[in-house]
Amino acid sequence: MSAEDASATKKNLRPTISRLKREREQRGWTQSELAERIGTTQVNISRWEKSVTVPGPYYRQKLGELFEKSIQELGFIPQINEEHNEVSPISDTDAHTSTPPIPSNPPLPIWNVPHRRNPFFTGREEILVHLHDALRSNQTAALTQAQAISGLGGIGKTQIAVEYAYRYRDNYQAIFWMNASSRDALSADFVMLAALLNLPEQKEKDQDIVVRAVKRWLTIQTHWLLILDNVDNLEMIVDFLPMHITGDVLLTTRLQALGTSAQS
16 A cells, blocks of 8 residues: 555544544543553554554454444444455554555553453452562463462452452563463454464464464563463363463462462
């Protein structure tokens, strides 16, 4: 796409991007609150609403799900790929290059936590400090070195993990929250993660290929936190973790099989 085409694209999107602001304000949300709900930053929300940039496919999907509207209703108009006569979404990358875009990592830090922070969270300081110290002491991690928040259902394991993510977010370049209650749920979240990371394999129909791509990213990158929520099968999650982990892994589980755990 030429510079003139990109300029025209942005002009076409300006009135539609304002729909995003209108939807947000109708719900009484600030830009920061909307950012928290979809796992991005307030800066990105501001830029999208001002049509400085356009959300990529991952965030268009998240916004559509949040507002229960199609991308067309939100005004994210697709562009036509003349060569193949296909519809392809317009993203920040498309608007700044005349050659096919090369997938690149999203800007850091990456925040993918679907839960809002509980302003009334109290009484778990010792557990949070224990988790932080234990995770920081592991230079290389394996599943047996992952930290687990364990205990019976309904005692706040997920809330502790949420508070940990918010409290120590400045220690990480990326924080990912995965639903690990089943293989299908975890596979689906890994596919979403591949889209968030803009990995070349993100559109592969074979989920195993996508999972391997995410595992490769986790091996190469550092200073990330992977939260696996509601783990019921330890053997299952091994398939989703690389052999050599260069970040931190935090589990919430009712199981007591892990030796390094913080009991809530």
